[in-house]
Amino acid sequence: MTANTASVGILGATGYTGVELLRLLADHPSARVACMTSERYAGQPIVEVFPHLVGRDLPLLRQLGEVDLGGLDVVFGCLPHGTTQAVLGAMPRGPKVIDLSADFRLRDPDLYASTYGQAHGALERQRDAVYGLTELARPEIRKTDLVANPGCYPTAVQLPLRPLIEAGMIHLDQIVVDAKSGVSGAGRAAKEGSLHTEVSEGLHAYGVSCHRHTPEIEQGLSDAAGEPVLVTFTPHLVPMNRGILATIYLQLKGGLVAEDLQAALERRYRDEPFVRVLPYRSLPATRHVRGANLCLIAVHPGRQPGRAILISVIDNLVKGASGQALQNMNVMLDLPETAGLGQAPVFP
Amino acid sequence: MTANTASVGILGATGYTGVELLRLLADHPSARVACMTSERYAGQPIVEVFPHLVGRDLPLLRQLGEVDLGGLDVVFGCLPHGTTQAVLGAMPRGPKVIDLSADFRLRDPDLYASTYGQAHGALERQRDAVYGLTELARPEIRKTDLVANPGCYPTAVQLPLRPLIEAGMIHLDQIVVDAKSGVSGAGRAAKEGSLHTEVSEGLHAYGVSCHRHTPEIEQGLSDAAGEPVLVTFTPHLVPMNRGILATIYLQLKGGLVAEDLQAALERRYRDEPFVRVLPYRSLPATRHVRGANLCLIAVHPGRQPGRAILISVIDNLVKGASGQALQNMNVMLDLPETAGLGQAPVFP
Amino acid sequence: MTANTASVGILGATGYTGVELLRLLADHPSARVACMTSERYAGQPIVEVFPHLVGRDLPLLRQLGEVDLGGLDVVFGCLPHGTTQAVLGAMPRGPKVIDLSADFRLRDPDLYASTYGQAHGALERQRDAVYGLTELARPEIRKTDLVANPGCYPTAVQLPLRPLIEAGMIHLDQIVVDAKSGVSGAGRAAKEGSLHTEVSEGLHAYGVSCHRHTPEIEQGLSDAAGEPVLVTFTPHLVPMNRGILATIYLQLKGGLVAEDLQAALERRYRDEPFVRVLPYRSLPATRHVRGANLCLIAVHPGRQPGRAILISVIDNLVKGASGQALQNMNVMLDLPETAGLGQAPVFP
């Protein structure tokens, strides 16, 4: 630990994104967890909540009201949707903030209100927030004090799609996204629908045509297009803990073929350590990225002429949440972008 | 057991479709298993291969060459693809045959050859074969001696789609099918890709744009349309044993809305015991049909105008294989169609 | 449905034992569900809670206070532990009662109070209650109006052990039971510890030396021994929905060997349809009994002289709960004991 070690706070450390941050930070050469909050478990060592953290030297859990966030270098917000806005309003300027909730992702306050069912509570901070899809917004992330960390589905969908939309290669009114997620995306709340008995050995769609991540995806694709884009987005719940796979069906513009998309994506992501375009017609699996800060992308031809299929996979807790948050911290603090993110995928 | 009890043979009884037939037949009031074959386990009682059959009164496993099929009322073919054709050629006419392999599903011998990589071996029988999607071909099934039992994916896709195509409600060049299957669809062969370690806790697509079930689906949809139809069909492997869920993306013809599809499907399947159209915007899960001979269908509006989404679920081993085979037997023998098929879904 | 059809009520129909009763009753030739209660979902059709019941003709869910239980032939109590006692106190005599909770399993009120943390609320009914391990108490079950249906672990442990203890074959102070259960044993309550994310891909022991089923097991073994017996009982939670496997370690009395246990158990269960002693040194799996009202038992020699190992498997929701309850109903009503219990195991 040196003078250059960043002092980190985690608000809501006992959810899955919080505890995943702790896993990744264990390997970070220049960051140190200085404070962790949990309203429910305040006063306890976190190892009593998460026994797998045995042997880690971590501060006691504290209530949010008890801690002084002002002296920290970085604050990660891992609180439930709708609660970070109030916290940030009361927090001193100073620390860089990376918010993993949905609170600052949507620029349009009306869209936020209609999507999340409540008025936005910190509009003045919203104006400064940068949407932190790292590979596509590095310059802005470097300069801001508040990053809105993208949702898991939006990360898996925008990384392959935005470069193709920017290049004007696809029909904007024909985008179909069929996405599949593991159960940790629903968080650690004790809900009937997340019980092992209700989830294992089966599959279902949910939020058809109305999932909360749809406006977030559309905001990003519309930015890329320079015009409003609507997408058909259908999420499904799969009996596995981690992972998102998005299968994206596209209609190509005049004369283009799937290989053209392959070439465009390869060019765009050639030098990226965390986004990898696989050889044409590859079959990525979520288990190829389990535990790692990676997005794998594959391109396939459709069966009908003029159509193509993209497949992208991420670990929803890493590149889809805590890993990307750490990547954003590295950018904001001008650290090597891969610091603390060298974990190889865990297979089997 | 009475004079009216049908005498049944099962060729290839030690695969998953064979053993699932045995489970269902245990409840059948007027059928009796008279012979079962297995090249690998010939001479053994089947309980040594499948201990869960303990206590069942079943004949010894025999080699195909040893048994006299001529005296049976019904023969179920549960052999690997490409092998039933030769068997049927050598078999005496007499027993009704229900073939669960792909051998007789494709009417066009050239398409068969290009899809399965070998010339068709029993063209004269192919001409009489009826494609046994029960609800859509009862009159033909009643009259034939040879039913080609549909594939699992094709069952889940055609039941919701064919009535809508027949009614001319959807654009034929815009059909996208994103399908998800459990692992038993790959059979009981010892393959690396079906190991627990390779399949659990993850998800991947396979056969993108080139799965063998695509021509079978297209044959059925083209029949319904009266013109050639191509579909984009992407199967995915899900870490569960049983179940198929198909998410089907459609573009509606002139002014139609999703509710119109709902009404059309409700009308079509109103009196069917095994196909149920759920209330508009329902979310069927594969676990709702686990172990039962059911297909559940739901209709959803798309997010873009003029689009709709269908979701259908089946148990791939029941309505997608052995259950539908038994249903076809009942039709062929003029028995009550639900005989032996009253098992309720197993949940959890 | 005839004049001989039994009219059945299910109290607490929306838990897993209640809904499993509904699955099994679908096949019962002479019982009809006349009333179902649920405090939480009163007023709704049960298909809204359990979509897999689609197409079943079942009464609306009602509040307990609204229904008249007096006219029923049989009442199944599927309520949480500690609540049936009050219900029975207020209920008219008349219907046969089969209680699946723990409320009437322990004869000693002090032991009940110390195990379940509350005084017994219906001592006068307790005196008449028969502990319903069907194979071992048929005459008493036939005569009673109140059966205390055994717990899942106690069923798996007592069926193999009690005959051996009665025969004086084993040392009573050396019994070690290492048991493993699927997740449905914890019921449908939304608890963090039953989430897919917390349960899948892992294993742990719980209730070591202090699980609530220990006194129930010891009561049964002590009855068999005619003297007090203590057992070491360690349950483990396994990432599967259904199934219990008990591995039981024994020290044999003077000169006996494991084959002697095999012979004794074969003799005891020779004519039982639902308890099967497998060939010596068999390896039963929980998946061999999934969905079926079966207990499989295997006997193995220990490595040290004078020791033996028993393995028993059941489906905790069937022979460990609702299946045995139905079996008890059949005995109480003098119906064929296998009525409604012919379901073959579901594999894979």
Place this chain on the structure above:
Amino acid sequence: MTANTASVGILGATGYTGVELLRLLADHPSARVACMTSERYAGQPIVEVFPHLVGRDLPLLRQLGEVDLGGLDVVFGCLPHGTTQAVLGAMPRGPKVIDLSADFRLRDPDLYASTYGQAHGALERQRDAVYGLTELARPEIRKTDLVANPGCYPTAVQLPLRPLIEAGMIHLDQIVVDAKSGVSGAGRAAKEGSLHTEVSEGLHAYGVSCHRHTPEIEQGLSDAAGEPVLVTFTPHLVPMNRGILATIYLQLKGGLVAEDLQAALERRYRDEPFVRVLPYRSLPATRHVRGANLCLIAVHPGRQPGRAILISVIDNLVKGASGQALQNMNVMLDLPETAGLGQAPVFP
């Protein structure tokens, strides 16, 4: 990479222990994979076999006969049981060898022959082999050129038991070990019994009283006791990929209680980074060590006086195989013992 970087070879790199070594070595500061062999995939980049290795800079797979092992610093043997003996015979002295197979674990050639069904093929090397349970054999490991890396079950059993036996605290003729393992312990061979369909949603015991790891466990316990020890050891297969949990039932010597075992184990492992004795009566889960080089141990009192229960958990691929192998390499090369082994457990 410096002059001090160890040059590492992996024989049989495409099994699960080989590929797990590659995951761990990705984090090792002073080791470099110089050569990897695979008879089946020779000539291919390993990423074609294991797509999750995308982006790793690794040598091509080669046939064993093609590579020069002499110039390496360390060779890891990840070959099937029975094949390393021949390889070592033909290999030049020089590299340190850590063998993950069973080939050099049993000191007694007769016991090896009867356990593994073939005569030992390299007796002269056997004499120098050190059994590499790191925490219990550091001085010998430091001096040897050949480590026999322990089996997964034997690691989970010996770490808690050997210190107690050495201290004379338990009755040697009363040790019962009930162990549960994930599926990766069976390796990557395409076997019917390891298919997802045959393994998931169920549980069974195997190798009762005759598993190959029993002699290995008994050798270690006998060494600790100074006299021959037999154990009852029952392994079970659990539907999860990684993890072993051993539940160990003990009879304590004269007047000792379980707390005495707790104190003895705490003393023994106080300074060990990879073996942690949890607070008395803790409930360790395999998911607490998933992906990490850890063994967690808990002590519980038995229900009967004078009895105790130990629970230990490891990840079978890490502390039970490749992690311990790397730990042994660190000891042999005089590197910090924790180098490359800092991965935190992956949860959920």
